[in-house]
Amino acid sequence: MTRNIKFSILTAAIFSMAMQNAFAFEPGNKVECIAPSTPGGGWDFTCRSAGKVLSELGLVPRSVQTVNMPGASGAVGFSHVISKRQGEENLLVATSTAMASQMAQGKYPGGPDQVSWIGTLGSDYGIIAVSNDSKYQSLSELLEALKDDPNSVKFTGGSGVGGWDHLKVLMTARAAGVENIAKITWLASHGGGSAITQVIGGHVSAYSGDISEAGGFIKSGDLRVLAVLSPERLEGEYASVPTAKEQGVDVIGPNWRGFYMPGGISEEVKDYWTHAIDTLYTSEEWKEMMARNGLMPFHVSGEGFEIFVKKQIDDMRSLSKEIGLMK
Structure with a gap:
């Protein structure tokens, strides 16, 4: 030493x-x-x-x-x-x-x-995640729902309207070709933990935040990550999480x-x-x-x-x- x-x-x-x-x-x-x-x-x-x-x-x-x-x-x-x-x-x-x-x-x-x-x-990289029992099994399914009706998927995160967590959703939706992104519903929460609780409880469809903030809920199986907004897959414990880019959505957060x-x-x-x-x-x-x-x-x-x-x-x-x- x-x-x-x-x-x-x-x-x-x-x-x-x-x-x-x-x-x-x-x-x-x-x-x-x-x-x-x-x-x-x-x-x-x-x-x-x-x-x-x-x-x-x-x-x-x-x-x-x-x-x-x-x-x-x-x-x-x-x-x-x-x-x-x-x-x-x-x-x-x-x-x-x-x-x-x-x-x-x-x-x-x-x-x-x-x-x-x-x-x-x-x-720290952004993620789009849902509860483990969500009907959305992939990022593409969630984005197709938004294309059909931008108001059909309600998102939440730790920031207010126009904050970074909200903007990550809009960036992802716009990169995927969703129109009328202003109609996407964003519900602000009092911090990331509160937002995740709302998603796990079934009150909100999806969560936008940072992967470190959601780590405990991901490990417990309560939260399922549809995409991480990184240039390529992360190493270590999150290596199995697909990026948005590999799913055809060219966005990083x-x-x-x-x-x-x-x-x-x-x-x-x-x-x-x-x-x-x-x-x-x-x-x-x-x-x-x-x-x-x-x-x-x-x-x-x-x-x-x-x-x-x-x-x-x-x-x-x-x-x-x-x-x-x-x-």
Whole structure:
């Protein structure tokens, strides 16, 4: 064990020197990470866990300081960054799919071009599920029912109307060719657990949420997953769950976690942090962190991340307009 720890430290030190030689930019002694939420939430986890591994790998000279800045589903933190922190080279900001959905609906004081997109560090994936005794045996059966009558299948999940869980249903239906998706019934619940209870009890037809949230009900056999909204089948205990894509519905629904930085930073700075996040993601330390906290593989970075986020925002904005949430 001691030998492995020494080897890991040595490897991190060598890599840190290589990074410093490869990039003109080096991070300063005070690296901050804004978590636009209260302590204990998903954004707080992203800052603290990634900061810990960045330090262990020698990608930052000292520990990363997490600053909690809750308010308006991340909009308070975003406003702070674009108004007061532009151009700062040692500031990371935790983000996720929730930010994209809120930005898509005009609830942020600006758009994606005002910040620099760095990369993702994993994801939880959306699912469409029914009770074990549901009449719907496959995703195609459920979607055919929606095509015949969009109001025939009642969905629920942990978010309100226009939230991420709701949008996943609309994305799936639209990708399958369902018309009049605004007529699909969405019943908001007080959290994912309450939503699942409604489905298991036969009060609602189907559940939309994240697979980790529903894990206990899936294992108990109370909930049957018709599709996971991942690019390919998940590994491990959920390997038998089919994706929507393999069933002919080209849609993915990752609840990803990652970072953006202030706008106005140089390409050298952006390149450094992009490579740092790439390195963190592939490290054994981060793989162990993901396994302990239920995160699943999902990584895009740099320009690819920016393109991905903008497309996701555009898709969510289109859906929100289609169901009457926006003009």
